[in-house]
Amino acid sequence: MYCDLHTHSLASDGTETPTEVVRLARRAGLAAVALTDHDTFAGIEEALDAGRKQGIRVIVGAELSLPHDTGSFHLIALGVDPENAEIRDVADRLCDARGPRNRGIVAKLRASGVDITIEEVEAEAGGADQVVARPHIASLLMKKRVVATFQEAFDRYLGRGAEAYVERVRVRLDEAVTATRAAGGVTIVCHPFTLGFRVPGEVPAEEEFVTWCRGVAAQGVDAMEARYGSYSKTQEAFFTQSAERAGLLPSGGSDFHGSIKPAVRIGRGRGRLRVPIAWLDALIERGKSRPDAHPVAH
Numbered sequence: 655m656y657c658d659l660h661t662h663s664l665a666s667d668g669t670e671t672p673t674e675v676v677r678l679a680r681r682a683g684l685a686a687v688a689l690t691d692h693d694t695f696a697g698i699e700e701a702l703d704a705g706r707k708q709g710i711r712v713i714v715g716a717e718l719s720l721p722h723d724t725g726s727f728h729l730i731a732l733g734v735d736p737e738n739a740e741i742r743d744v745a746d747r748l749c750d751a752r753g754p755r756n757r758g759i760v761a762k763l764r765a766s767g768v769d770i771t772i773e774e775v776e777a778e779a780g781g782a783d784q785v786v787a788r789p790h791i792a793s794l795l796m797k798k799r800v801v802a803t804f805q806e807a808f809d810r811y812l813g814r815g816a817e818a819y820v821e822r823v824r825v826r827l828d829e830a831v832t833a834t835r836a837a838g839g840v841t842i843v844c845h846p847f848t849l850g851f852r853v854p855g856e857v858p859a860e861e862e863f864v865t866w867c868r869g870v871a872a873q874g875v876d877a878m879e880a881r882y883g884s885y886s887k888t889q890e891a892f893f894t895q896s897a898e899r900a901g902l903l904p905s906g907g908s909d910f911h912g913s914i915k916p917a918v919r920i921g922r923g924r925g926r927l928r929v930p931i932a933w934l935d936a937l938i939e940r941g942k943s944r945p946d947a948h949p950v951a952h
């Protein structure tokens with residue numbers, strides 16, 4: 655029995671509805687799927703409902719962006735009660751900051767001579783009330799033939815350090831950990847290869863990385879993605895072993911986004927991904943076992 659603990663829907667920057675994400679998970683033969691949209695629980699209710707109807711376990715999650723000097727530090731809050739005020743507050747703060755950031759990016763693009771408006775960007779995302787993010791701007795730039803590919807949009811305009819990049823508001827690690835624990839969940843370091851450690855080949859120097867992992871574990875982080883949709887065998891072995899050495903539980907997921915990352919499938923990633931359901935059970939158990947956790951409703 656397998657599961658997928660890292661997926662995105664239309665509620666953030668994925669291309670499928672929460673219902674479709676759940677349906678694809680069931681079709682892939684998974685016993686459980688976590689919906690972990692960026693900074694929002696907006697898709698959760700629909701996903702839980704689809705899970706009940708389709709007879710598959712749906713786990714509540716959100717992927718939070720944290721400050722990190724050298725790269726991207728994403729942390730999944732998993733198994734949380736989405737009604738918990740502390741975790742909602744963290745997600746709302748991150749969500750609220752997206753509007754000003756998107757407008758900042760559009761202003762920089764216009765200053766670079768690109769004909770684009772915030773209204774067009776919002777329409778691309780399905781409306782101003784939707785989560786509007788850089789992938790929507792990227793696909794708009796492709797439609798306008800400003801760039802040829804998604805990657806080019808990020809390389810030239812939207813990525814860190816690129817022409818129209820605007821830094822985003824982030825949540826501190828201690829805030830994310832405290833809120834997740836209060837909501838009865840666990841925190842998981844996502845795709846650690848984006849943290850920006852010096853990379854000899856495709857993995858960081860082991861001692862430096864394990865020291866970093868022990869540091870976040872000491873601050874209350876529970877787990878790390880030992881398996882991930884696009885890991886090579888080398889990365890999988892490295893991150894599995896590093897998590898173990900640092901006392902972090904293993905987690906895993908595809909980081910499914912739908913048609914914007916067509917090679918990554920739910921439950922399977924690029925083909926070799928398998929996340930045992932026992933990993934999920936251990937994570938849920940850890941979340942429930944803490945004295946500061948409130949009971950999870952599902």
Ligand SMILES: [Zn+2]
Nearest residue numbers: 717728844845
């Ligand atoms: Zn991420």
Ligand SMILES: [Zn+2]
Nearest residue numbers: 660662717909
């Ligand atoms: Zn993700």
